[in-house]
Structure formats: structure tokens, C-alpha cells
Amino acid sequence: MKLFVTGASGFVGRQVLRRLARRPEVTCTLLLRDPAALPDLPANCTAIKGDLDRPDSYRAALEGADRVLHMAALTGKAAPDDYAAANQQATEALTEAAKAAGVEAMIFVSTIAAGYPDKRHYPYAQTKQAAETALAASGLPHTILRPTLVFGPGSPIAATLGKIAGAPIIPLPARGGPVDVQPVHVDDVARAIEALIDVPATGEVLDLGGPERLSFRDFLTRMHAEITGKTPKFLPLPLTPLQALLAAMEPLARPVMPATAGQFAVFANDSAARDNWLMDRLRPEMVSLEDMLAEAISGDPPPPPARAPSDAMPPDPEPRDTLVQECRDISRHLCGTLPGPQAEVAYLDGIARFALTPAPGSFDAAVLRFSRRSPMALSLMDGYTSFFARKSLFRRRLILLLAIVEKLPPTARAFQTVPAEGPLRATLVTGFQGLRGLATIVAGGIAALILSLTHRGSGPA
Template sequence: MSIKQVTVFGGSGFVGRAIVQALALEGYQIRIAVRRPELADSVTTAGDVGQIMLMRTNIRMPQSVAAAIAGSQAVVNATGVFFQRGRQRFQSVHVEGAKAIGAAAIAAGIERLIHISGIGADSQASRSPFIRSKGEGERAIIAGYETATILRPSVVFGPNDQVFNRLAGLAAKAPFVPVIGSGKARVQPVFVSDVGAAVAAVLRRPDTVKTVFELGGPRIYTYRELAALVLHEIDRDKAIVGIPAGLMKLAAFFAEFLPVPPLTRDQIDLMLVDTIVRPGAPSLQTLGIQPTAAESILPMYLDRYRIGGRYNQHAPA
């Protein structure tokens, strides 16, 4: 069976949009399964007229998931939440949602299933509830659809990212740039478009079934080095100061009461451990994709944090 239509769960999110764009370029018909399609109209402009369709879907309801999959030959699960609110819990989205998607894919005879997880996903070892739920989600997908392909990105960057924009915002306003603890934990940022390209590459290659790919960029940084990179890009000279994790968690505890918290305790836990591709793990290069360097992309969207913006004649080249 040739793949003509792909259902993308979470296709209106940061990573999901890049996946939709990559699949649209490949000529697939795309169905985007989202909770609130009225807020996702802009995603349909990634393809030709009629190529991308929005469908209201609740992954907590198996019949809704089955309806979103019907008629497709491939499914991508890019759902995820970074903080818990109401019914949007790590367990319900990352685990129960994955379980429902895997079961529906089997029942519908879906040819390919791709699940977006994260480097370090571990259902037992991690102290982060977020990462544990990601690991449990992987297990739920495999239990329901054993030939699934899993993609584990490192920290994902791009114009609407969480990491570089947050650092640049702090650097522009605060007297110093804070990092968690010593700031020596390592990270391998991956460009969001490279994640989308990886999904398209996996669909082209039948030999990628039952494989876990770890997606990282071409360079490994410490979080302190990331802060220095951001300061360079926005042309600001400020100190980088390590803040004890316990103190940051206390601040994050209160921040979590905000409608959209700028930082959570889970995110702090993530920034205390390495998030890098394991040596020898299948990667972007395995898929024939040359990872994009952060330095080549950051100037395109961090310029707004410079004094004078992109027209600042003293901005870094």
C-alpha cells in the first residue's frame, strides 16, 4: 500500500507545524488532528489549497482518535504538553493518548506509525514526571503498534522555541543571565525543520520500522555556553550567573500558578541532565540529513532582542 494521506496528531504545535510543512512538500494529503481547530487555521497555509485539513480530535476519546485516522495510511503522533493544566496531564496526553493512537492504528491497518518522544525518555530512571511520562508513552506506543518508529529530539530550536527565546528575553531585561546550577549540563539543540525532515525521511524508508532515532544538532553545548551564544547574538554584555537548582525550583513552584508558566520544576530537572545523542544511535545523519547549526538560524529570530533590532549596525555579523 502506498502512503497518500497522513494524520498528524498535534500538528498545530511547534514541532507539529514543521512536520506538516515537511510532509506537504512531499505531496501528501494531510489531516491535522487537534483539540481546537479554530486556533490552527494558519497551519493549512503550509500546503496547496485542499491539501491540509483540520479535524477536531480529543485523544482521550478512542472514537475520536479512530475517526481522525480513518482513510489515512500513516500516522504521526506529535502531541505533548510542557506543563499540566486541567485535563491536560502528562499521563493523559503522553501515555493514555499514545496508547489510544497505537491501538487505533492497529485496528485501522495503518501502514506506518511515527511517534515523537524526546532524548532521555525513561519510564523509570528519570526524576522528572515529564520525562517519565515520555518513556511510558514510548512503551504504550510499542505495546499497541510494535513496528512503530520513534524519534527522540534533543532541545528543539526555531523561531517560536522555548529555550533560546526565553534566554534572550531574560538577557534583554535582567541585569544578568541565570543558568541552573553550574550550567554544565550538556544539550544538543536540533533545528525544528530538521525534525520535520526526519519524519518525511522515515516515511520514505520502510527499513526504519522498529527503530529509535535520536535527533540532535551538529554541536554539543553546555547551558552556560548556550547563554553565552545568546548574549553574542543579541549583542549584549552581561554576566552569566549560576543559580542553585533548589532556589530556582522554589521560584518555579510559584510560576506554575500562572496560566502559562515561564519555567516549571520539570523544566529545571531537564536542564540538570545531559540531553545529547548517544554514540552510535541512529540519528539525522542515518536518515541522510545534515543537521543545521544553531548559529546559522538564531540571527533570523533573535534580532528582535537586540538594542535597535536587526538594524543595529553593531549587531554581530
């Protein structure tokens, strides 16, 4: 059998290749944007360089293929037009090219999210469903596989849920009643794909979940217990206004947002599988939920990086002007006045001395970048990090500057002067500060949830 494969360098794709490597009777042609992403190919696989959005780059490779295994997809945090191009239009182009080449059938690895009843603000799920619809209408024999939340070493969704479940108080957005989840291990997804290669394609849409279905709350409870050995406390949050707020922010702020409105759809829909013959076949040997949780918490290393370390670019230092402006903004936030030149020099020296420079693309870099957008953003990050990220670089920089400005003029006066206040003024000020503190806690709780769902894989993918 000759397979034409997309998405082989992905989380699921690598596991599929490991299984296909044991089957010399199967030969695979892998479509890769960068063949260096898979330097050690199985003996029965070859790679060609091409893009799904350029059918001419792979059309010749489809000739003679018996089946197409389509696993490639754009996930994470992207613009709606990008999802449409990568997930819908590229699948339509691949389907047309495969049909013209005389390919017998296509196996399309979709997502459980394509079947969500509530896909508002979720272009990823919408475009995957549109791709399924186009494939079904094409006349090309096919089978569609919809995995649920995929766990395993290096799983993005498992890492994200681990961050949420490990919090002292777990934020839990909800709309209506509880929703269920049914995580499945990546090895079982790979077994399912291998099984589908060997059976006739009959146009089925097959869900694939693990051996246990439970409520999202119970799942997070068990994951929290695995991490901490304790029973968690939950912070209920209204999902509808949270998604509406994020959706309003996305057109302008998407590049700096750790999560999008659509990625919260997992809290509004069941991510559980409908029983079918494929699950019945696989269930006796499926990885248990207990083993999935233990593996997710154990810190198993992810798959090797796509590029060798020697190819990595060194991080660019933060511009001096940016750090000076940051010093001034934080000083205004802390004491209502600008720092002196001596404080600015001490701040830059402290950042260098204590190595308070973030890695590019890291959580710390995102928080620092967001905090520089406006005084309100800085205040929000102050509230967020004080409760949920006390060891973040932003928090350490803030503490560094606080130690500087309380000792050096002219800011030191703000910490040495106690204003005279009458009882009424003191009461009003105290009340205002209390309301402000409460608002900060609420905003911090929402920010904690948003920042937990990083672009590396929040939501089903």
C-alpha cells in the same frame, strides 16, 4: 501514502505540513480540536474535529491510514494528572485504535527529556517516557523520535533562553557537573520526520540534535554575546533546593507560578543527541548553531495565531476594589500606614491616566497577581523588580504610589519624621537592613530565573 496526523497546528507540526504540501502522493488527515486553527490547509490535507482522549471522535478516520504521525503533546506548566491524560493515556488510546484499524506503523515525536536520567519533579518527561514504553509494548511497528531543544521562528524554548542569556548576570542552576546542549532547528526536525515517513518502522528510538554540542554555560555565553556583544557574568545557584522549593509550592500555587520544578530539569541533564543514521543523513544540510542564534535574536515573527484577531476577547478591567486594596497594601509596604482617601483616588486616576493596566496572561499580570497574595509576596516582587524588571507595571505602579503618599496626609508624615536613634540602635538597624537587603537580592535572583522560564516553553518539549 495515507497519513493520520496529530499535533499539526503546533510549532513543529506547521513546519511538517509545509514539507508534506510539496508531496502530492501523500494525503493527510489532521486531527484537530479546532480546525479553524489551520485555516489554509495544503491541497493534500483534510482536517477532522476530534480529541485524542475520545477515540470515537477519530476512529473512523484511522481506517485506511497507512501510518500515524503522532506529534501532539501537552507541554509547559500543567498538573501531573493532566500530563498523564494528554501525553500517556491519549497516546495509549491512539496506539490501540491504530492497531485495531490495521495501521501499518506509527511515528511518535517524543522529546530528549524522556531519556533524562534525572526526571524528578518532571511529569512531562515521565509521561512521555511512559508513552514510549506503552507504544513499544503494543506490538505496533513504530519509530520514536527524540528532538533536543528546538529552535526556529516562534520557538518557545529559544525565546525563554534568550531572556535568560540576555540578563546582565545570568543565573545558572546546577547539580553536580556541567551539562551539554545540542539545539536543533525546526526545519531539520521537519526534515527528519519526513524522512521517517518513507522508511520502515523498526522500533528504533532516534535522538535528533543539531550540528554542534557544547556545555550549557558555553551556549549561554555565545547567546549572550550574540545579544549584547559582551562576555557574560554568571550567578551559580544550587538546583536541588530550588527544585524542592518549587515542588512544594506547586500543589497550591501552580496557576500563578511562571515555572515549575520539572522545567529546571534542563539544568540537570544533558540535552544532547546520540549519533544515529538519521542524524548522519541530515547533518550535511543542518542549520548551524550560529544561524540558529542569529535567527533567535533577530526577532523573526512567530507563526500566525491560531485564531483571528476578531475572535479575541477584550481584556477585562481590573475591579476597583482590587485596585483600592492594592493601593492600601503597597502603602503599608512603603511607609507602614494606610493611605488617605485622596491618595486612593489619585492612585486609581494615575493607573488610568498612564495606562498601567496589564494585558491578560502577560508577565505584568502574573507579577501583579502574585504581589497581591500576601505582604511577603509583595515584598518579594518589590525586590525582584528593583533588580530585574525596572520597567514592569508593578514597579511603575509602586513608583506612582510612592510619589502620591509622600505628599498627601496621613502618609506624608512618615517621610518627614526622622526618628531619634542612639549609636547602638542605629548600628543594629543598619545591620538588619543590610541582611534584609542581601536576602532580597538572593530572592530576586531566584525569582528572576523562575519568572524567565515562562509556561510558553521552558524545558524541552
